[in-house]
Amino acid sequence: MTQSPTSIPWSIAVPPEVYCEYCGVKMSDYHADPQVMMEIQLEGPRLLHEKYGLPLRRSVSPDFTAYATGSTLGLEVDFSSVHPPSPLGHPISSIEEAVALRVPDDITKAGLIPAMLEYFEYMKAHAPEGVSVGFGVGSQGPFTTAVLLRGNDIFLDIYDAPEKAHHFLQTITDNSIAERELSYSITGTKPGGSIGYADDYGGMLTPEQYIEFDVDYLVQIAEHFGAENRTIHTELLRRPHLKILQDHGWTYIDVGTDPYLTVRDCAEVLDIDWLVQFKTSGEMLLATPQQVQETYRRMVADGAQSMLVELCPGVPEDNIFAFIEVAREFA
Numbered sequence: 646m647t648q649s650p651t652s653i654p655w656s657i658a659v660p661p662e663v664y665c666e667y668c669g670v671k672m673s674d675y676h677a678d679p680q681v682m683m684e685i686q687l688e689g690p691r692l693l694h695e696k697y698g699l700p701l702r703r704s705v706s707p708d709f710t711a712y713a714t715g716s717t718l719g720l721e722v723d724f725s726s727v728h729p730p731s732p733l734g735h736p737i738s739s740i741e742e743a744v745a746l747r748v749p750d751d752i753t754k755a756g757l758i759p760a761m762l763e764y765f766e767y768m769k770a771h772a773p774e775g776v777s778v779g780f781g782v783g784s785q786g787p788f789t790t791a792v793l794l795r796g797n798d799i800f801l802d803i804y805d806a807p808e809k810a811h812h813f814l815q816t817i818t819d820n821s822i823a824e825r826e827l828s829y830s831i832t833g834t835k836p837g838g839s840i841g842y843a844d845d846y847g848g849m850l851t852p853e854q855y856i857e858f859d860v861d862y863l864v865q866i867a868e869h870f871g872a873e874n875r876t877i878h879t880e881l882l883r884r885p886h887l888k889i890l891q892d893h894g895w896t897y898i899d900v901g902t903d904p905y906l907t908v909r910d911c912a913e914v915l916d917i918d919w920l921v922q923f924k925t926s927g928e929m930l931l932a933t934p935q936q937v938q939e940t941y942r943r944m945v946a947d948g949a950q951s952m953l954v955e956l957c958p959g960v961p962e963d964n965i966f967a968f969i970e971v972a973r974e975f976a
Contacts, residue, residue: 653945655972657699657965658955661708662729664689666958675708676724679767682708687776697965705772706779707764709757711843714785715793716756717749718820735796740806743795743813748820752827758782765831780831783824786844786879787817787866788859800849803858810858818862822869840872848881848905855886860893867894882906887914912948923954923968930960934967941971 664685665675675685683705690702710730712722719736737743749755753762761782768778791799791814802810829835847859867875876897877890883905890898891914899920900906911919921944923929928940941952952975954968 653975655952663956667692671727679764704777707761711785713757715790737794740809783821786842787862789846792846836870839874841876843878845880852885908947934963937967938971
């Protein structure tokens with residue numbers, strides 16, 4: 646059981662839709678123009694720094710969401726809305742189509758990658774002095790990508806045609822590796838012994854299935870890049886899944902706003918670093934300032950190692966100030 650630290654670090658995550666809200670820009674305009682995207686990524690943090698004292702940002706990057714991972718295998722994404730982007734259905738309608746899937750011969754010409762490369766080059770040429778430009782794709786876990794490509798039928802595939810499901814997942818894994826290698830080559834960086842994942846559907850598998858159809862493929866990617874330090878953002882897990890990740894070498898687990906896990910669950914099961922996030926909607930957007938602070942204190946009392954809340958559009962300013970005020974009590 647991990648002991649709660651005496652000082653609790655805290656942070657506020659701000660997604661692009663919130664930066665757009667504060668800047669008065671539509672999400673569709675944000676994604677349609679690299680100059681607008683870059684300006685929002687710099688001006689949004691500046692506005693929140695002035696209002697709440699949050700950190701300034703001195704980096705930008707092409708932001709086409711984690712869906713970019715699956716886009717190279719056929720996932721289409723709607724960027725036309727004023728709301729955050731969303732997938733346009735599941736492109737793979739049968740397990741036979743899934744088996745026939747192949748890693749693109751030229752990953753730079755697949756899915757959203759050409760647009761990302763175009764935006765990257767624009768930002769490199771026009772970013773203000775002192776602002777770094779990043780590029781990242783491929784961090785989405787293979788099983789989550791499989792769900793986006795195949796829909797709920799993937800859960801039937803692992804029962805009805807497990808060997809074909811494994812073939813499908815191996816293709817996605819190889820594709821993820823190719824995407825990560827592209828990112829490293831573009832930015833001139835290497836994993837450096839660390840690797841991170843976003844994987845939100847694994848908790849819908851039984852513990853045994855979770856190892857076979859999810860974790861084993863994540864481990865394969867980590868071993869390909871020689872990464873011993875393994876981090877993950879994942880939701881929908883239960884307590885047995887936590888121990889599986891820890892036993893397979895994970896060094897940090899962010900369970901997000903998982904409805905099935907509490908601070909006490911993580912404190913009792915894990916001996917590694919972990920995070921349970923403040924629930925964006927119920928505990929921040931729809932709460933009162935008093936409730937925000939009560940929730941924060943309860944989570945700390947239950948053993949929270951650190952505290953984070955991700956904002957969404959419409960969060961009352963008073964609630965943000967209340968979160969910061971109580972966070973400073975423990976920091």
